[in-house]
Amino acid sequence: MAINRADGAKIIKAAKAKGVRVGSAPDTFLGAGIQTCRKIIDNGLIGEPVACTAFMTCHGHESWHPDPDFYYQPGGGPMFDMGPYYLTALVNLIGPVKGVSGITRITFRKGSLQASQSAALKSRLIPRPILPAQWIS
Numbered sequence: 001m002a003i004n005r006a007d008g009a010k011i012i013k014a015a016k017a018k019g020v021r022v023g024s025a026p027d028t029f030l031g032a033g034i035q036t037c038r039k040i041i042d043n044g045l046i047g048e049p050v051a052c053t054a055f056m057t058c059h060g061h062e063s064w065h066p067d068p069d070f071y072y073q074p075g076g077g078p079m080f081d082m083g084p085y086y087l088t089a090l091v092n093l094i095g096p097v098k099g100v101s102g103i104t105r106i107t108f109r110k111g112s113l114q115a116s117q118s119a120a121l122k123s124r125l126i127p128r129p130i131l132p133a134q135w136i137s
Helices: 005-018 032-042 068-072 083-094
Strands: 100-102 133-135
Touching (some): 032 083
Antiparallel strands (some): 100 133
């Protein structure tokens, strides 16, 4: 929802002022897959989870997204766009977070566009730097 703590605080403040809640990715944790996992955990079928991990891998969003331009803007990319889906699901399944770390990697040096995608985007298909992230609550 935000790419830094200060922006996140602004979102929380605005929500409190309007008397609403802030949430992220409800389709992730309310969907059938995560709800099945929730039931398995709640029924004690696997014992008590004590840690978790998640991976997001794909050949590049140009291969499936009809308009991937936002991935190449500040605050874009898999860490900030896809990461919240994974974190939301994992918090729903195992509870509050004490620490999170993440890292991204460039596997393919250049992306490729489908014919229907923005020609202007093609010039921005440049390698992304490795972006480590660390958050401890």
